[in-house]
Amino acid sequence: MSNWIENAVFYHIYPLGFCGAPVKNDFQSEPVERLLKILDWIDHFKSMGINALYLGPVFESAEHGYDTVNYFTVDRRLGTNETLKRVVMELHNNGIKVVLDAVFNHTGRDFFAFKNLQHYGESSIYKEWFYGLDFNNRSPLNDPFDYHTWDGHYNLVKFNLNNPDTSEHLFEAVKMWVGEFNIDGLRLDAAADLTEGFMQNLSTLTKELKKNFWLMGEVVHGDYNIWANKNTLQSTTNYECYKGLYSSFNDTNMHEIAYALKRQSGSGGVYKNIRLYNFLDNHDVDRIASSLHNRTHLFPLHILLFTMPGIPSIYYGSEWGITGHKGGYNDMALRPSLDLDSMYKENSDDLKSVIT
Structure with missing residues (x-):
C-alpha cells in the first residue's frame, strides 16, 4: 500500500486569521x-483536487x-478539542x-512552566525547561533573569529540548493529538x-503511533x-525553489x-530522495500575486508548481490571486478572514481552473 504523501496536494490555512478570530x-x-468554518470549504477543496490540509497553529496561545500556552487544549478563539476532532x-x-x-x-510567556519560573526564579523546578537562562541579568521585559528567544522575540521563549522533562511534555502532546484527533502529520x-536528538526521538515516536505519519520541517537555509533523512523528518519546506x-x-x-530544479532533482540531484514541500506563498511571505510583476504569470507559475518534483501546496485565497504584503512585524495582511461566497462572486475562477 502506497504512502498517501506520494500523491498529496496540500491546501494551507492559517486558522486564527482564516476564521476571523480575535x-x-x-x-x-x-x-x-x-x-x-473549514467544513464549509470542503467542497471547494475537493473541486481543486486537494487531498491534504495543513493547518497553522490551533492550540491555546x-x-x-x-x-x-497549552499544548493539550484547542485555542478558545477557535473552539474546543471536540471542535477539532469533528x-x-x-x-x-x-x-x-x-x-x-x-x-x-x-513557547509563550503564559506557558505554565515559564510562569512558575517568573514566580520562583532560580528555585523554580522548571528552570531546566528553558534555554540560556541567565539569573545575573534582567530580560528586556523586566523578568529577574534573561533567556534565549526565537529570533530576538521575547514573547517566544526558547525551550531546552535537551532536558528530558521538556521533551516528554511535548511528546505527550503529540500522543494526544494522534490519539484524540487522529491527525496524519506535523509541520x-x-x-x-x-x-x-529531539527530531530523532519524535520520528521514532510518530512511526510507532501511526503508519505513514508525515513529518515536515520549516527550513529556510541550508542543506x-x-x-530530512531516514532518522528524522520526511520533508522540509522548499524555500530555495520558492525564491527561484x-x-x-x-x-x-x-x-x-x-x-535549482536540476541541482535538487536532476541527475545526481542532492534531494532526489526527498519529496520537498513546494509553495508559492504562505503565512510568512508576500502573496504570490503581490510578488509577481506581471499578474498573467500566475498561470504558468502554477503549472510549474504542479509539475515540478515534490509536494505542491496552495495557501488559502491564492487560488484567486489575492494580494497581500508582509508589514514589518505585522503579518495580518497575509492572514485574512475570507468568505467563500464572496470569493466566488468577486473573483475569476480562471486561476482555480488551472490548479484543478
Whole structure:
C-alpha cells in the first residue's frame, strides 16, 4: 500500500486569521467554534483536487498561535478539542488528510512552566525547561533573569529540548493529538533550530503511533538533507525553489529556477530522495500575486508548481490571486478572514481552473 504523501496536494490555512478570530486571547471567554468554518470549504477543496490540509497553529496561545500556552487544549478563539476532532473527522470522511503545526522550538510567556519560573526564579523546578537562562541579568521585559528567544522575540521563549522533562511534555502532546484527533502529520515550526536528538526521538515516536505519519520541517537555509533523512523528518519546506519560482518570472529568465530544479532533482540531484514541500506563498511571505510583476504569470507559475518534483501546496485565497504584503512585524495582511461566497462572486475562477 502506497504512502498517501506520494500523491498529496496540500491546501494551507492559517486558522486564527482564516476564521476571523480575535487578535489576542483574553483567556476568559467561552470557546467559539470558529474552526467549523473549514467544513464549509470542503467542497471547494475537493473541486481543486486537494487531498491534504495543513493547518497553522490551533492550540491555546496568547496571540498568533506560535506563542503556545497549552499544548493539550484547542485555542478558545477557535473552539474546543471536540471542535477539532469533528473537523478532522469530516475532512477524513472526504478523503483529506490533516497536518498540524507543531511549535516545539519555543513557547509563550503564559506557558505554565515559564510562569512558575517568573514566580520562583532560580528555585523554580522548571528552570531546566528553558534555554540560556541567565539569573545575573534582567530580560528586556523586566523578568529577574534573561533567556534565549526565537529570533530576538521575547514573547517566544526558547525551550531546552535537551532536558528530558521538556521533551516528554511535548511528546505527550503529540500522543494526544494522534490519539484524540487522529491527525496524519506535523509541520515543525522553526525546525532548523530543533536539536537532532529531539527530531530523532519524535520520528521514532510518530512511526510507532501511526503508519505513514508525515513529518515536515520549516527550513529556510541550508542543506535540507540535514533535517530530512531516514532518522528524522520526511520533508522540509522548499524555500530555495520558492525564491527561484517567482524571481525567474519577474526577470523573464528561467535560469534560476532551472538551476535549482536540476541541482535538487536532476541527475545526481542532492534531494532526489526527498519529496520537498513546494509553495508559492504562505503565512510568512508576500502573496504570490503581490510578488509577481506581471499578474498573467500566475498561470504558468502554477503549472510549474504542479509539475515540478515534490509536494505542491496552495495557501488559502491564492487560488484567486489575492494580494497581500508582509508589514514589518505585522503579518495580518497575509492572514485574512475570507468568505467563500464572496470569493466566488468577486473573483475569476480562471486561476482555480488551472490548479484543478
